[in-house]
Amino acid sequence: MALQIGKDCFSCYACETVCPEGAISIAANTFVINPNLCNECSDIKSPRCMAICPEPNAISVAD
Ligand code: SF4
Numbered sequence: 001m002a003l004q005i006g007k008d009c010f011s012c013y014a015c016e017t018v019c020p021e022g023a024i025s026i027a028a029n030t031f032v033i034n035p036n037l038c039n040e041c042s043d044i045k046s047p048r049c050m051a052i053c054p055e056p057n058a059i060s061v062a063d
């Protein structure tokens with residue numbers, strides 16, 4: 001399982017700075033989460049990127 005960043009993202013960079021796995025990157029002005037690196041912050045049971053994102057609908061659990 002991993003999280004994904006959707007179209008509501010407005011590229012504030014906040015999530016990229018808090019991801020401990022280096023799973024979030026930006027390419028062509030779009031932020032993406034690498035599903036091979038994201039562990040849903042299983043160490044704290046609560047995704048850091050979701051917690052810090054100012055846009056409530058930008059980050060969701062991948063299908
Ligand atoms: S859930 Fe955690 S590991 Fe996954 S992208 Fe967000 S901050 Fe990184």
Ligand code: SF4
Pocket residue numbers: 005008009010011012013014015016031049052053054055058059
């Ligand atoms: S914190 Fe939210 S709005 Fe900011 S770059 Fe990440 S997904 Fe986009």
